[in-house]
Amino acid sequence: MRSDVIPHLAVDTIVHTRVPPVVREHLEASERERLRAEIKSLLIANNAVLVAHYYTDPELQTLADESGGYVSDSLDMARFGHEHPASTLVVAGVRFMGETAKILNPEKRVLMPDLKADCSLDLGCPADAFNAFCDAHPDRTVVVYANTSAAVKARADWMVTSGIALDVVRHLHAQGEKIIWAPDRYLGDYIRTETGADMLLWNGACIVHEEFKGVELKILREQHPEARVLVHPESPPSVIEQADYVGSTTGLINEVKSHPAREFIVATDKGIFHKMQLAAPGKHLIPAPTAGRSATCKSCAECPWMAMNGLRSLREVLASGANEILVPEDIAVRARRPIKRLLDFAAAQKRVVMSNNDA
Numbered sequence: 001m002r003s004d005v006i007p008h009l010a011v012d013t014i015v016h017t018r019v020p021p022v023v024r025e026h027l028e029a030s031e032r033e034r035l036r037a038e039i040k041s042l043l044i045a046n047n048a049v050l051v052a053h054y055y056t057d058p059e060l061q062t063l064a065d066e067s068g069g070y071v072s073d074s075l076d077m078a079r080f081g082h083e084h085p086a087s088t089l090v091v092a093g094v095r096f097m098g099e100t101a102k103i104l105n106p107e108k109r110v111l112m113p114d115l116k117a118d119c120s121l122d123l124g125c126p127a128d129a130f131n132a133f134c135d136a137h138p139d140r141t142v143v144v145y146a147n148t149s150a151a152v153k154a155r156a157d158w159m160v161t162s163g164i165a166l167d168v169v170r171h172l173h174a175q176g177e178k179i180i181w182a183p184d185r186y187l188g189d190y191i192r193t194e195t196g197a198d199m200l201l202w203n204g205a206c207i208v209h210e211e212f213k214g215v216e217l218k219i220l221r222e223q224h225p226e227a228r229v230l231v232h233p234e235s236p237p238s239v240i241e242q243a244d245y246v247g248s249t250t251g252l253i254n255e256v257k258s259h260p261a262r263e264f265i266v267a268t269d270k271g272i273f274h275k276m277q278l279a280a281p282g283k284h285l286i287p288a289p290t291a292g293r294s295a296t297c298k299s300c301a302e303c304p305w306m307a308m309n310g311l312r313s314l315r316e317v318l319a320s321g322a323n324e325i326l327v328p329e330d331i332a333v334r335a336r337r338p339i340k341r342l343l344d345f346a347a348a349q350k351r352v353v354m355s356n357n358d359a
């Protein structure tokens, strides 16, 4: 990786001191059934829809599917919530996803099972430091990843997600624009390498994907020579360079479904295996190897903040209306522009793809 990422040494240390342990909800079958039934009734009573990320507990994903909600990546969650007529959106994921939903839908009530569901990329990019960085480079177009606070988005020209970042940066590069990219240094480096764009990178990282190890992956590939390697682009370069396919969570699932290979090594959060296995029941999925800072785990690959979403807390917020996401109006107005720009760009891309298919 080139060495012009922002020297921001303190960020890694601060973020790592704030990472909670992974605590998953364990319920007796009878309690689980009771909660599932109550949540379904409460969703109807509240004119609410449940939108969940692929990394959340399979229990929540199933409930979203069964109740007319949606399970997807961060881009599609935003799009679905925006287009759905429900007056309350219940977002099972991490806080930036709830904030994005609220910014796009100020008239709707947005609830989350746990407001402490953070993200290391968001934590590692405080708005004041980011504003100072942008001030120092006023000639650059500011592109931020969805995994940021509303205040950081408010400073951006574009918001992107992993599913569309390459297309947006290619588009900007073709127009001769120089870019500030934040916060994920690995994703930024991957996009810069792929597009050749002039990008200054913020120095953030995802604490889950950062743990995938290139050396260990090489050994695993030797043990499974037929396996196709699928990698989320928040992973380090030593992992990305061994990938047969790099893409967003939706992209990875589609690849398992559509590619004729029978075996796949997957470098992303383990939560995705639920939908992957449903999409391709006969295929063999192998978690890519990880090693934490203390090297005490292999294949940890679980986001501790996504794990905070559980059935008990979901029932509780629907019953009480607690955990509402609120974004100050002045920030929401400014943050809406880069998000809408992305959704308009994505809709235009889709139109181009569809008309090419029609031809």
Ligand code: 13P
Pocket (backbone or CB within 6 Å): 072, 073, 074, 075, 147, 161, 162, 163, 206, 234, 247, 248, 249, 250
């Ligand atoms: P996606 O945009 O691919 O859903 O990724 C979001 C995320 O937080 C990955 O760690």
Ligand code: SF4
Pocket (backbone or CB within 6 Å): 094, 118, 119, 120, 121, 147, 206, 207, 208, 209, 234, 269, 303, 304, 305, 306
């Ligand atoms: Fe953030 Fe990483 Fe968790 Fe995704 S997996 S929400 S990037 S900490």
